[in-house]
Amino acid sequence: MNLIMKRRSFRTLTAFLSVLIIGLQAAEAQNEINVLKLKSAKDLQAFFKYTGNDVLLIAGHRGGMVNGFPENSIATFENTLKHTPAFFEIDPRLTKDSVMVLMHDATLDRTTTGKGKLSDYTYAQLKDIRLKDAEGNVTDFAIPTLSEVIEWGRGKTILNLDHKDVPLQMTADLIRKHKADNFVMMTVHHPDEALFYLKNNKNSVFSAFIKTKKEFEDYQKAGVPFTQMIAYIGPHVKPDNKELYALLNNAGAMCMISAASSYDKLKTAEERRAAYQAIARDGASIIESDYPIELADAVKDFVKKDTPKQKFFKKAPIKK
Structure with a gap:
């Protein structure tokens, strides 16, 4: 040769x-999936504390909505994490026999093959029901319990529990049972709810509805630590946001805008992309969306790489 x-x-x-x-x-x-490595409740607080040198965070509303993947399901959470680091807002509800399962609506009709009120079914009766994706296609996935989701999420992500019909004490007890205060947080709509959780666990972290200066002052007067919360300030970019950004960021809280009820409804991906980028430019630290994968791609140029918080972001193999 x-x-x-x-x-x-x-x-x-x-x-x-x-x-x-x-x-x-x-x-x-x-x-592989993107994971958030948080070893303690103090890590969770540090992850969300506003410093001015933070990573723009992605929150998957009900996990995200992709064809073939139903909302509020482990399969959807894992699919999202294949594409981007994220945490998830999820919806615990009670069955007839007081098992906590994930379901946004009070009824089964929209998201499952079942009919009627969730609270009329025992957990055993729900096991043969299957979840539907956002297009109404039936999947092979069953309704998960909150306990299953918590154990799946350990070492992978953060779970933000919305408040539906589960009593606060039951939620606090379950988090304590699973020793999950390093990655499970609670949505609260009023300072009294936050104070209840703090009485049960002083390290509790919240997603608090704070859409006005008055609501900020209510949490301030109640003594709820802003360094143990993120603040949901609404679904829109608007001039009033600037005052809330200043108040909340100065107190140590990140601000979240949710596009789920607003910009996610835009018809085209191009329109949504422009809207997500407008939220990032507006000053939000966290953006929540039904389309977290699409959102992450739209705002990737806004994500800082030179922040100490990058230490929380890792890759991990998918466990079969």
Whole structure:
């Protein structure tokens, strides 16, 4: 074999190996998820504390909405984490026999193959019911219990529990049972709810509805620590946000705008992308969306890489 043929063979082999390596890397990436590594409740507080040098955070509303993946399901959470780091707002409700399961609506009709009120069914009766995706397609996924989701989420993400029909004490007791205060937080609509949780666990972290200066002052007067909350300030970019950003950020709280009821409703991906970027430019520290994967791609250039908080962001293999 002459020198020219040897060089050609070497180049061919090199090209083949490059393609093989790229293929293996792609396959490996499909078997990995983005995770948030939080070892303690203090880590959770530090993760959300506003410092001015923070990572723009993605919150998946009910986990996210992608064809084939139903809201409020482990499969959806895991699918989202394949594409982006995120935490999840989820919806615990009670069955007839007081099992906490995930379901946004009080009724089964929209999101499952079942009919009627969730509270009329025991957990055993729900086991044969299957979840639907956002398009109404029936999937193979069953309704998960909150306990199952908490154990799945450990070491992977943060769960924000919305307040539906589960008594506050039951929620506090379940978090204590699972020793999950390092990655489970609670949505509160009033300072009294936050104070209740703090009485049960002084390290509790909240997602608090604070849409006005008056509501900020209510939490301030109640003595709820702003360094143990994120503040949901509404669904829109508007001039009033500037005052809330200043008040809450100065107190140590990140501010969240949710696009779920507003900009997620825009018809095209281009319109939604522009809206998500407008939220990031407006000054929000956290953006919540029904489309967290789409959102993450839209705002990737706004995510800081040189912040100490990057230590919380890791990759991990998907456990079969």
